[in-house]
Amino acid sequence: MIPQEVANGLIIGSIYALVALGYTLVYGILRLINFAQGSLYTVGAYIGFLLVPATAGLAHTAPALAVVVLLAAAMLGSGILAVVVDLVAYRPLRRAPLFASLVSSLAVFVLLENLVQVVVGAQPETFPTLISQTPWLIGPVAVTPSQVVLVAVALALMAALQLFTQRTRLGRAMRAVAVNHDTASMMGIPVNRVISLTFFLGGALGAAAGLLVGLNYGTITFNMGELAGLQAFTAAVLGGIGNIPGAVVGGLILGLLQSLSATVIPTQWTDAIAFAVLILVLALRPRGVLGERVAERV
Amino acid sequence: MSTTMRRLGDRFDAATRGPRGRVLALALAAVAAVVPLALSQYDVDVLTDVALWSAIALGLNVVVGFAGLLDLGYMAFYAFGGYAFAILSTQAHWSLWACLPVGAAIAGGFGAFFGFPTLRLRGDYLAVMTLGFGEIVYLAANNLQITGGPGGIFGMPIPTLGRLSLGQPIDYYWMALALVALAAWVIGAVARTRTGRAWAYLREDETAAQAMGIPVLRYKLLAYVFGAVWAGLAGALFAAKQTIITPDTFTFTESFLAVAVVVLGGVGSLPGVILGAFAYIVIDEYFQAFTASYSGLIFSALLLIFILLRPAGLWPSRQRAQELGRSGLAPSRGERPDPGQGRGAGLGEAGAVPPGGGAP
């Protein structure tokens, strides 16, 4: 049973990690909790869902390609939405008190969630099965090809992000802006554009998570981002917010915690675990597992 | 336009100061008590909701408006009051009057319990921690046997006063109105005491307040407790009116709406938040359709617009209007320094970037 729970935990953990990266990227560069990240996750899933009929033909002949197309569309859509959110709701409040940005962030989250509900409806929607859900039995563990793809894509995206921030010029620019806006600006870095790029990446990763969840679990609802968003935020804090490897570590740890806890407590309480972890981390070790006290974060 | 509003606001402030203000308040209360006798049962019911939400808004205003602590789990206190009455009245046959102080005490107690771990946190982390507490309370209400699970508790008895049965809509309305009047009076009075001033100082600049010798942590805790009891009282009344209580009334969305009501109405301003409560209920009643509830959409959109253009709210308190700037776009006193350096004013952050406070 334990090996299976570990596998389950890693699968959920990958989703948390992707969404947590969105939180951590924005926080690293703006010191702002982007509550809207939860709704970017939802929007990603729904963009995919709305495009399913358009890719129906492709789904028959080359389902893998259909998945790629849906993924790309979702990531692009949510990425652009994230940039718009920053322009409309956060940038005007850059110099305003923190309180205003927080309220704005919350308002955007609820607004987007309600927008999805009004546009698509409150009923659950289903995805077609594009990747096989018949399990492979590897010893005591059962995993479906769909779950394997989910983890693989998530890991690939995380690796890509890490490469991007460490090896490319834009990535270095992001890190510079995360340290200090004024200094980065003086070095000739277009700070606002880098910030927009950061939002784009965060939104894209959140959308990828949402779409993967839709493809794997098969069912999505307009409020899926509420709980998932909060849990992913917990993961980001757990790992050390502002820290990219931290978000990944935090996501996987949280996923494992939730899965393994089922062996000791009734499963209806597993959602509470994320919140308990959040409270404990903030109360006892706010910098999280990998967070440092120094200014250098990303 | 905003200058005219400000002048009107100033004139109103001047007119309502002192004994004239008290007479005006009494007159308003009398009108509010008598007018609904002429309205339909449905309208009275709506006004009762306005009154209950006004109590919630007034209580939250203490935490958010006075002390500057963004509480995203405030509805948990509403839940404590409501469930206290539900459980005690159905299991132990307590009357509503006995349950009210119990509800208030439980809410206040948890206010301290939830507030305590947040005391050293910066504004955004404080907000998130309160959110976590709020969610845990919701999950507990949803999963525990004693709270009846998702189905909740129903069949609460009609309140009685001696031999008088108080089950008519107008009775609930008067009870709620009495609560609002009491809350406004007490909170308004406290705001003018040293406690109120201490809250104002710690809201503007926590570090400076601490340097001046104000026991900042103690006042923060007091704000939580004092703010929570009003939600506890309102929650008990709410449960009595509905005769049924379910966890869905106390979700994060509801806590968010409470914050929205306070901010839209005018954070820090008592008449403002009451106006906000009124606006919320009215919008909620009139924008219902079978296909979707548009009130969430409208309210979050309004909140976004207001926080960008008029963060002080509909009926601002002059002090907060100054602090937040006439518009969120203009630089104001609470300026935010660049990330990567120490944080300045705003919501009482302290020290370096990590969410904890003070020195390592």
Added chain:
Amino acid sequence: MARRPIHHGIAALVALSLVAVSGSLAGAARHHASGPPIVIGFANPLTGSEASYGQSDLKAVELAVAQVNAKGGVLGRPLKLLPYDTKADPATGVAGANYFVSQHVTAVIGFFNSSISIPASAILHRADIPLVSAASTNPKLTEQGFANVFRVCGTDNFQGTAQADFLVKELHLKTAVALNDEEVYGEGVSQYFQAEFKKDGGKVLMSEGVSANQTDFSALLTQIKAMHPQVIEFGGFYTAAGLMAKQAAALGIKAVWMQDDGTIGPEYTQIGGKATLGTYLSSEPAPQDIASAATFIRQYVAKYHQQPTEFAAYNYDALNIIAHAIAAARSTGAGPVIKALARTKNFPGATGTVTFGPTGNNLTAAYLIYAVKKGLKTVPIWNPITGKKIPA
């Protein structure tokens, strides 16, 4: 002596013509439902996760109202429906009950969810308004001793029993895990199932609640997998049921699923996909499986261009039973109508004959066991009352 027959004859002729005239006048009036409408409240989840049932129920009742009014209404007055969306939330539902009271409706059909019907019935009982439920199957509804409460559908003690008897006596399965969504209905079905399963000699390995809004059940299902149960029974609705079936299959769980009438309908197989093949469901007969419902289905499809869902025919009958009772009582007063409803016997409904027992239950309500077969079609396969298979 000779005069009387003539007088009698004239008198008789006059009387006869008077009768004929008044009769035709009355007949003419009967074809025009006029006068103040008789208001019937209708409360169902019209939005949210059970809306597919609620919307179809509403259409069925509207169809019945239209038909009744076309025939001249009741007591010469038209029927008017007052719909209310409960959003599947008990507090909203209770507010709806209060709303009906304030509107002085003559009767109420509702509230679909047992968790809402039970508290709402208390409110309607205080106001002495008759309630006919078409889908709330938890026995507690009629165990409260309220004279104003009736139901057309069955009760979960029979449903749970039917599930257990089928699994043990027909399929010879011995071990089960019992799950429920912790709401009054789901919890109730599961409890009755467990009691009967144990009585039949089966063993319940675990009984646990899940949250209705959960989407990931893998942790729980992994635990269940390790127990190797032959059956997993779930009390609840189609979203959670479908997701669980799907995730169980992904974990390689081979147990047989036993679902309840909250999952009957296309959504379960849509959400659960291929994993729902081989699932068994207990349910009241769907309209498509009842001979007497054929006319109703035809009329429903003609008007709305879609098939009615599971409970639609029961709601249709509820309206007609109420109309019949008001006519029989010759009054819209609460007392007479409730008495007339209590006397409902062998009423020819679309769902079969309806007879209300002393507690308001439908004595002739029945459950069938369905199975999801190839092509993801749900078909009835077993009758618990006869204990016999139903031929394809």
